[in-house]
Amino acid sequence: MxxxxxxxxxxxxxxxxxxxxxxxxxxxxxxxxxxxxxxxxxxxxxxxxxxxxxxxxxPPLSEVAAAWWQLLLSGDLGDHAAASLSRSLGGFLLAIAVSIPLGLAIGWWKPVSEYLNPFLELMRNTAALAILPIFILLLGLGETSKVAIVFYACSFPLLLNTISGVKNVDPLLIKSARSMGLSSVGLFRKVILPASIPTIFVGIRQAGASSILVLVAAEMVGATSGLGYLIQYSQFSFLITEMYAGILTISVIGLIVNYVLVTLEQRLTAWKPSARE
Structure with missing residues (x-):
């Protein structure tokens, strides 16, 4: 449709x-x-x-592009990008699966909000990279710690925007739905959730950006693969063109992720009138 x-x-x-x-x-x-x-x-x-x-x-952009092409042909760029994307996507999807339902519950049910809000206010003001050493100590230098730090970084943009989306639903919509005899479940499913989707997607896009940026920083600290490792290794080995090639790859991946999320948002919110309309 x-x-x-x-x-x-x-x-x-x-x-x-x-x-x-x-x-x-x-x-x-x-x-x-x-x-x-x-x-x-x-x-x-x-x-x-x-x-x-x-x-x-x-170095000039043409030399960086030549280094990028050589990394691509050798397979190194593909291997590092695949490692980063698997970690980033794993933590990002896990955060969506946990944070959006939790945010809906906090935004809609007051008792849940009263119990969890103080804890969330404490944790959301703690930077993800500040507690990276704790993740490494508890989970080691393997994949689990990197997925966990991405999950942590993505959770709070998703939570806060989901809660905001639920709490800022137009009260007239809620009153109209209740006047038509909708049950609480029906009200939540047919009014609250659709009206919250635009704000939720703001959080999804913020989380998508965080999933890449935080992971790259984590890979610079403790990893033997990934784009963050590629950038750090190239810097210390004085392979400057390869370093810039890794940075450009991250930028392109970020643009692609944002484009995919914007397209998905437009499909899911086709009911919302555009500025032109």
Missing amino acids: ANGRAGELVLRERRSLGGADWLYARLRQLFKNSIVILALAAVWEVAPRTGLVNVTFF
């Missing part, structure tokens, strides 16, 4: 603008979205070659 609605909007836009005008509008939007990135790429390429920055520590 969401696909059909989106397709209908695209067709309407094409008809209103005409084929050539619609293509021009799309290309113009693509240019606006990419012009700053292209400008930064140009500066990155030119600045080291003209002596504005030290080429030893800040």
Whole structure:
């Protein structure tokens, strides 16, 4: 249904603008979205070659791209990326499975909120990397400690946004639903949960970013694989182009993850009117 609605909007836009005008509008939007990135790429390429920055520590983008390609062909980049993604995705999905139901319960049932809120306020103000040594001491240097730190870092954005989403549902919607005789279960399923999804997805996107950033830092501390390990090893071995290649890989992965989550959010919230509408 969401696909059909989106397709209908695209067709309407094409008809209103005409084929050539619609293509021009799309290309113009693509240019606006990419012009700053292209400008930064140009500066990155030119600045080291003209002596504005030290080429030893800040090589041109073309050399970084060549190093990235060599890492890809050798299989090292794929192995490190796969290790990081498996850890990140494991902790991220586990946080979704635990934090969203818990956040819904805290937001909807007052007794649960009264018991758990003080503990959550204490824990959410403790930075994930600050307690990384505890995870390593208790769980070791293996995969479990890394998945656990990602789970911890992702849990609180998910929890807080889920609680906020439930508590900020329009009271008129709740009153209207109750006036129509909906049970508590029906009210929660048909009103509270759908109305909370946009705010919950804010937390999901924040957690998606945290899952990558925290993991990379954890891999720099204690790991023998992963993109964080690749960056740290390249830095200490003075393989500067490989270090920047690892950083760029993390940036691209972050963009892809955000795009996937935004697309999923648009499909699940197709009922919400857009700003244009």
